[in-house]
Amino acid sequence: MKTAQSVNAEEMLQDFILVKKACSGNTEAFKTLVTLYGTKVRSLGKSFFRNVHDTEDFVQDVFIKAYTNLHSFRFEARFSTWLMRIAYNTAVNAVNRREEYAPLFENTEISDTDYGPEERCLRESVRQAVRSAVKELPYRFSICLDLYFFYGFPYNEISIITGWPVNTVKSHIFRAKKLLKPKLEAVIGP
Known part of the structure; x- marks a missing residue:
């Protein structure tokens, strides 16, 4: 039986390998990161934006920023934490620019x-x-x-x-x- 620590360590190792490959120009590795974390980023976007188009633009912006700044990821935290920090800052900046805010949980589905x-x-x-x-x-x-x-x-x-x-x-x-x-x-x- 795997413990939470071993699962977390495996996740960090997998992310480390994928980030290193993506930094070396391996687009498939970055696509894998997008697949792994796209849902989390999209969910955060739904918390901030009122429509699907804004949410999808947000997701694209986040992953473009992540890709262009991948070399600055220092492996001190989980990749998901680093990515969600980018996502959060991107969303807050977009909301501040538009002065438009959709309530949290609006699109949360159970x-x-x-x-x-x-x-x-x-x-x-x-x-x-x-x-x-x-x-x-x-x-x-x-x-x-x-x-x-x-x-x-x-x-x-x-x-x-x-x-x-x-x-x-x-x-x-x-x-x-x-x-x-x-x-x-x-x-x-x-």
Whole structure:
């Protein structure tokens, strides 16, 4: 049985090999990185942009920036953390330029194929309640909450992605949960 550390080490080794090959001009290696991490980047883009075209432009911009700056990747963190930092900065810059923001979780999909119609309806109600509650959170809280709960990043990697200190990230997540709790309890119960 593989431990989380061994899986993480294998992922880092695979990324190391792919990045080295891509830096040497191997386009197939970079295509593999795009395949491995495209979904994560696209999901983050959906959190920021209102339509599919903007999201796809965002994904393309992120991978172009990653490719042109691949030589600057220092292997001190996971490749996914480095890439998500580029993605986050690209999204924030684009939003600041356009002054347009789509609420987080707008396009987050949870698979409902294993549930009956009543359960799907209940799950959709919960999803809508979460979306509404998160829309009301301050931006810093919602982005930390999103990266932690929906992308599974640990505090230290959220710190790297956002550029905020680890304790600030922890505080934002704590405060976001504290603000969300009464709102969600009012809608879906304790």
